Amino acid sequence: MSEHAGERYLVEAIRNGDPAAWREVIDRYQGRLLSFARRRVASGADADDLVQEAFVGLLRSLPRYDPERSLETYLFAILRNKLTDHFQQAGRARKQSLDNLDPAEQPADWVESETPSRRMEEQEALGEQRGALVSALRGWAEQCCEQRRFDDLIVVEMLVVLGLRNKEVATDLGMTETAVAGVKFRVLDQWRKLTQASPAARDWQEADLARDSSVARIWQSEGVSCPKRSTLGRHLLGALDADWVRFVDFHVTTAACDRCIANLDDLRSEDQRDEATRSALRERCFASSVGFLSRAPGS
Numbered sequence: 001m002s003e004h005a006g007e008r009y010l011v012e013a014i015r016n017g018d019p020a021a022w023r024e025v026i027d028r029y030q031g032r033l034l035s036f037a038r039r040r041v042a043s044g045a046d047a048d049d050l051v052q053e054a055f056v057g058l059l060r061s062l063p064r065y066d067p068e069r070s071l072e073t074y075l076f077a078i079l080r081n082k083l084t085d086h087f088q089q090a091g092r093a094r095k096q097s098l099d100n101l102d103p104a105e106q107p108a109d110w111v112e113s114e115t116p117s118r119r120m121e122e123q124e125a126l127g128e129q130r131g132a133l134v135s136a137l138r139g140w141a142e143q144c145c146e147q148r149r150f151d152d153l154i155v156v157e158m159l160v161v162l163g164l165r166n167k168e169v170a171t172d173l174g175m176t177e178t179a180v181a182g183v184k185f186r187v188l189d190q191w192r193k194l195t196q197a198s199p200a201a202r203d204w205q206e207a208d209l210a211r212d213s214s215v216a217r218i219w220q221s222e223g224v225s226c227p228k229r230s231t232l233g234r235h236l237l238g239a240l241d242a243d244w245v246r247f248v249d250f251h252v253t254t255a256a257c258d259r260c261i262a263n264l265d266d267l268r269s270e271d272q273r274d275e276a277t278r279s280a281l282r283e284r285c286f287a288s289s290v291g292f293l294s295r296a297p298g299s
């Protein structure tokens with residue numbers, strides 16, 4: 001069973017209230033989520049609490065979860081949201097934009113209150129736009145990896161994620177400014193073609209590549225260019241070829257992808273962490289969330 005098919009099967013089982021499937025999901029994702037939280041909050045107990053809350057958040061938002069999406073992306077989005085609430089007081093109004101149309105990032109009261117149908121329609125339209133853009137970007141990034149166009153990926157991450165200017169990218173990579181502009185032009189053209197396949201998508205302009213645009217936020221929250229966990233594992237074993245090593249090093253060190261850093265931390269500590277510690281955390285997460293499992297539809 002592919003990883004994605006396995007996830008879909010687990011989600012379906014959880015929707016039917018299966019506690020074994022829920023334990024499996026906690027066991028699979030707790031390590032990387034905890035590594036992510038521990039890098040951000042000083043107290044280990046707070047990190048534990050936030051991870052537990054993220055799992056509860058997953059169960060609560062499961063009716064809106066799109067099974068086409070990776071569960072890891074969804075869980076990281078919920079955890080980021082919990083961290084934001086942890087640092088900034090909860091309850092501030094969230095600006096409606098493509099960036100926070102992620103169902104995982106909706107505040108709980110949005111789900112639970114009556115939503116006027118007009119707002120619902122607007123949210124749906126923006127949600128479709130976001131979905132179309134996500135799948136176009138992801139398809140493009142996958143193509144780059146398959147065709148080993150890592151230079152394109154690196155240039156785009158520098159422009160989009162790091163928000164650098166053409167000139168800065170050119171200096172860092174030892175390219176001419178014209179060459180960087182050429183990559184940017186070609187990539188935007190590819191994105192336009194990819195998004196045009198969906199009626200929900202709009203035409204993406206050069207401004208969308210700028211820092212803090214929807215594209216930048218989506219790129220990070222969806223982990224558009226993140227290598228698979230198995231690739232990160234091979235990287236630790238020194239089993240990747242030079243092109244891949246260059247990209248993974250760039251992505252983790254220069255672009256500082258927090259989600260890949262969390263996965264690497266977790267992979268490194270997997271051998272050292274004893275089974276007792278792991279199962280103690282799993283059981284705490286399970287105990288704090290299982291009440292929401294029994295309320296899932298279909299149970």
Ligand SMILES: [Zn+2]
Nearest residue numbers: 226257259260
């Ligand atoms: Zn990453």
